Amino acid sequence: xxxxxxVLAFLFLxxxxxxxxxxxxxxxxxVNLVDVVKQKIIPxxxxxxxxxxxENIAIGKKQLSSATTIDGKGKYLIPGLxxxxxxxxxxxxxxxxxxxxxFRKLVPYQKEIxxxxxxxxxxxxxxxxxxxxxxxxxGATYNLLTERKKYTDSSFAPTVFMTGPLLTTYEPxxxxxxxxxxxxxxxxxxxxxxxxxxxxxxxxxxxIKIWYIVIGKNKEEVARKHLPVVKAVxxxxxxxxxxVAVHATERITAQLAVENGADFxxxxxxxxxxxxxxxxxxxxxKTVLCPTLVVSKNYGNVLGQYYHFxxxxxTKANPFMLGSLFxxxxxxxxxxxxxxxxxxxxxxxxxxxxxxxxxxxxxLSDGGVHIAAGTDAGNIGTQHGGSYLTELLAMQKAGMSNWxxxxxxxxxxxxxxxxxxxxxSIAKGKAADMVxxxxxxxxxxxxxxxxxxxxxxxxxxxxxxxxxxxxLALVQRQLNAYNARNxxxxxxxxxxxxxxxxxxxxxxxxxxxxxxxxxxxxxxQVPELHCEIKARIEQGNIIIDKESVSGxxxxxxxxxxxxxxxxxxxxxxxxxx
Numbered sequence: 001x002x003x004x005x006x007v008l009a010f011l012f013l014x015x016x017x018x019x020x021x022x023x024x025x026x027x028x029x030x031v032n033l034v035d036v037v038k039q040k041i042i043p044x045x046x047x048x049x050x051x052x053x054x055e056n057i058a059i060g061k062k063q064l065s066s067a068t069t070i071d072g073k074g075k076y077l078i079p080g081l082x083x084x085x086x087x088x089x090x091x092x093x094x095x096x097x098x099x100x101x102x103f104r105k106l107v108p109y110q111k112e113i114x115x116x117x118x119x120x121x122x123x124x125x126x127x128x129x130x131x132x133x134x135x136x137x138x139g140a141t142y143n144l145l146t147e148r149k150k151y152t153d154s155s156f157a158p159t160v161f162m163t164g165p166l167l168t169t170y171e172p173x174x175x176x177x178x179x180x181x182x183x184x185x186x187x188x189x190x191x192x193x194x195x196x197x198x199x200x201x202x203x204x205x206x207x208i209k210i211w212y213i214v215i216g217k218n219k220e221e222v223a224r225k226h227l228p229v230v231k232a233v234x235x236x237x238x239x240x241x242x243x244v245a246v247h248a249t250e251r252i253t254a255q256l257a258v259e260n261g262a263d264f265x266x267x268x269x270x271x272x273x274x275x276x277x278x279x280x281x282x283x284x285x286k287t288v289l290c291p292t293l294v295v296s297k298n299y300g301n302v303l304g305q306y307y308h309f310x311x312x313x314x315t316k317a318n319p320f321m322l323g324s325l326f327x328x329x330x331x332x333x334x335x336x337x338x339x340x341x342x343x344x345x346x347x348x349x350x351x352x353x354x355x356x357x358x359x360x361x362x363x364l365s366d367g368g369v370h371i372a373a374g375t376d377a378g379n380i381g382t383q384h385g386g387s388y389l390t391e392l393l394a395m396q397k398a399g400m401s402n403w404x405x406x407x408x409x410x411x412x413x414x415x416x417x418x419x420x421x422x423x424x425s426i427a428k429g430k431a432a433d434m435v436x437x438x439x440x441x442x443x444x445x446x447x448x449x450x451x452x453x454x455x456x457x458x459x460x461x462x463x464x465x466x467x468x469x470x471x472l473a474l475v476q477r478q479l480n481a482y483n484a485r486n487x488x489x490x491x492x493x494x495x496x497x498x499x500x501x502x503x504x505x506x507x508x509x510x511x512x513x514x515x516x517x518x519x520x521x522x523x524x525q526v527p528e529l530h531c532e533i534k535a536r537i538e539q540g541n542i543i544i545d546k547e548s549v550s551g552x553x554x555x556x557x558x559x560x561x562x563x564x565x566x567x568x569x570x571x572x573x574x575x576x577x
Contacts, residue, residue, distance in 0.1 A: 024067035025050035026460065028436060031072025033057070036079060036411045037425050039403045041442065047077060049432035052458035057428060070460070075452055076440050078406065079425050080133025080158075080433030082413040083374055083388055084290045085266050088123060088137050088144050088162075089116045089183050090378025092317075092387075093324040094302070097380050099172035101303065101339065106331065109174065113181045117147050122318070123384045124157045125466045130316055130385035131448060133433035133456050134423065136374070136416065137162040138209050138245050138266050142180040145203040155459035156466055159433070161206040161417055163245065167196050167233050168211035169226040184211065193232035201240060206417060207264070208237040212248045212257055219271070220252045227256055234261040243417055251278060258287050264416050265289040266374070270296070270353050274360045279367035288416050290374040291361045293354075293394035298381030300350050304343035305329065307484040310390040312449050314489040317386020319476040325381060326483040329530040329550075358398035365400050372416060373409040392445055402442045432458040471565040475543040478570065482531055485523040491516055495569035503562065503574040526551045541565040 025048055033045035048056040048064040058064050090096040095107040127135055137144075140162050151157035171186035187193050197208055210233050214222040234244045238261060245264040248254040250271045257265070258281055265282075268291035282289060301308055302325045313322065328336050343350070365371050375391045377384045395405050414424035423431045434455040439447035454461040474493040481489035491513050498516065500509040510519050523529065529551035537544040542564055549557040557577070564572040 025055060026068045026070065026455075026458075027064045027066035028070045028072045028077060028434075028455075029064070031075055031077045031436070032440070033426060034076055034078040034406070034441070035426070036403075036407050037427075039407070041076070041440070045077070047426060047434070049455065049458055052432050054426065054428055054430050054432050057426070068460075070436075070453075072436060074438075076437040076447075077426065078131075078435050078437060078441060078448075079410040079423070080431075080435055080454070080456065081131045081388065081409045081448075082134040082136070082372070082424075083127065083132050083377060083385075084136045084288075084372040084413045084416065085138050085292055085374025085376050086127075086135045086384065087139050087183075087376070087378035088120055088148075089113075089139070089141055091115060091119070091123075091321055092378050092381065092383045093321040094327050094380060095324065096378065098174045100299070100380060101335065102174065103331070103333075104174070113178070116141075117143060120144070120147055121151065121154075121156070124151060124154070124160075126316075126318055126383075126385035127158050128156055128385075128454055128456055128461060129451075129463055129466045130312070130388050131435040131437075131451050131454055132158055132385060132388060133435075133454065134159045134413070135161070136206075136413065138247075138264075139163060139166045139183055139211070141165060141178075141183050142200075142203050145205060155456060155461060158456065159423075159431075163205045163207050163209040164200040164203055166209050166211040166247070167193065168213060169229065170211070170213040170215060187229045187233065190228050190232040193229045194236045197233060197236040197240065197242075205242065207243040207245055208233060209245045209266070210234075210247065210257070210262075212246050212253045214250060214253055219250050223250070223253045223256055227260070230257060231260045245416075254278075255281065258282060258285050263287065264372075267292050267376075268357050268364075269360050270357050273356065274363055276367075279364055279369060282364065282369045283367060286370065286415070288370040288372050288412065289364060290372045291357065291364075291395065291398075292374055292376045292391070293357055293361070293398070294387055294391050295376035295379050295382045296357075297350070297354055298379070298387070300343050300347070302328070302381040303339045304347070305340050309480075309484055309486070309489075310387075310393070311489065312389045313383050313386045314477060314481055314484075314486065315386075315492065316389075316449065317383035319473050319480055322383060322386075323476050323480050326480065326530065329483070329528075330532040330548075358394075361395065362399040365398075365404060370412050370415050371395075371400070371404070371408045372413040373405065374413075389445065389448055392448070396445060402445055405445065406441060469568040471541050471543050471563070472538050474565055474568070474570055475545065475563050479531060479533070479545075483529070485526070485529055487517060487520060487523050490520065490523075493570050495567070495571045498570060498572065500573045500575070503560075503576045509575070 027048040029046040033042040046058040046064045095103050135158050148160050165185045167187050168184045171184045175184050185196050216222045237244045243263040245266050246257040246262040248257050249267045251269050375387045392405050411424035414420045436452040438450040441447045478493045499511050532548045535546040545561045547559050560576040562574040
């Protein structure tokens with residue numbers, strides 16, 4: 001009995017100690033605090049947080065006492081970022097949208113469905129790795145609504161707001177018959193609309209989403225034809241205290257949706273210039289608009305086989321999802337060539353559409369409309385986490401200031417679901433969701449990628465604890481860049497003093513990154529360059545790839561590359577040809 005008492009007492013002490021550690025306060029001191037509300041940087045600030053909430057903020061000489069203190073000298077503390085438009089049911093890989101390009105004979109869509117549930121945690125980690133502490137999934141499935149509950153208290157999981165299947169005026173054939181894995185529900189009548197909103201309620205969605213699709217030459221006529229069911233969805237959702245997000249890329253569909261109560265437009269307008277009346281409507285209704293500038297361009301980027309990706313898409317996104325996009329170059333399918341030729345032929349029109357999106361965003365932003373940053377991550381080519389900075393830089397290209405963009409990424413998205421008093425800025429009582437940066441993001445938005453640590457729900461998260469560097473990831477990254485013919489991204493995974501050898505003779509072919517820059521300068525002269533991996537062996541810190549390289553003429557070059565990794569860099573490569 002005495003022994004049992006000792007054991008119980010010991011266990012009690014452990015529990016108390018763990019709880020004390022969990023509840024212990026943390027202070028980030030001597031930091032440059034980025035105030036997105038007042039739009040100013042406050043130097044020499046200290047921010048104290050405990051139990052997932054910001055407890056206190058001190059400025060100047062006043063010190064805050066905590067169990068743990070992190071010196072933020074020379075660094076910048078911003079609120080956690082929000083991606084206001086993602087889809088967990090889409091992986092961003094080549095096979096994720098069979099309604100766009102159908103490869104189900106090669107990769108069954110069921111594999112994509114299973115992957116969306118199995119790899120939800122992985123997507124969350126890549127998201128947080130990029131400083132994104134909140135995501136809004138504007139089109140999921142019932143099974144994914146259930147799946148997210150597993151991660152509510154996970155330190156690596158961002159805060160996730162999610163809807164169920166899109167209530168749509170058009171349902172792609174490939175998504176029919178998928179049960180609780182369906183991402184779309186076709187609404188034909190007003191009665192359907194009300195029933196489908198009610199159907200989602202047991203799954204506890206955070207809002208309702210409408211896919212307001214108009215097909216036909218007379219857009220306004222078709223839009224007005226569908227309006228009764230759109231209005232019925234909005235009315236039923238509002239009766240149940242749920243906001244409504246609407247996919248409406250035409251001016252007329254967006255206008256009708258907002259006039260009839262839509263709270264959140266999840267895309268910009270790309271069919272005509274917006275006028276003053278439209279801007280005034282959105283401002284008066286306090287509608288939030290998410291422009292999603294990069295997603296359409298990324299479809300063309302991939303299907304047109306341009307493969308122009310940003311630095312963060314190469315280095316801060318899942319390299320295997322990105323790698324799948326290059327499969328187009330070796331899949332033997334007639335439709336691939338058709339897509340490529342059609343997209344390249346239509347490039348001038350797409351560039352014009354892209355310019356129109358930028359012009360419209362600038363007008364809306366200048367007019368006082370609430371703009372929330374979002375990527376539409378998960379669509380083909382638009383990476384979870386990694387494409388976020390690309391989106392922000394596109395907003396900058398549209399003419400938005402760095403302050404406007406940072407606000408669109410932090411405080412503005414809280415307006416979507418009435419979370420203004422809970423998150424979005426660094427203030428006492430708000431959620432302890434913050435990002436500590438090594439450099440000033442207001443001077444250069446690219447500094448948003450220079451993350452020292454992330455505070456997520458009050459947990460201190462270091463980037464390398466989220467995404468572990470592996471030999472396989474390094475080799476895949478350089479392969480992706482090789483196929484994209486991006487020289488700097490190709491060299492990035494290599495050690496500064498890398499050595500390249502001929503395996504049979506042992507001859508040193510080249511040493512160092514500078515030599516590699518010279519040796520691989522041919523990238524610009526070989527527009528069809530492509531390396532297909534026929535087989536791959538992973539053995540500890542050694543990766544062996546059997547490669548088939550095309551683009552140098554009619555004959556393919558068959559070779560084997562043996563990569564030796566040391567210190568999280570590719571240190572040596574042996575080629576067998």
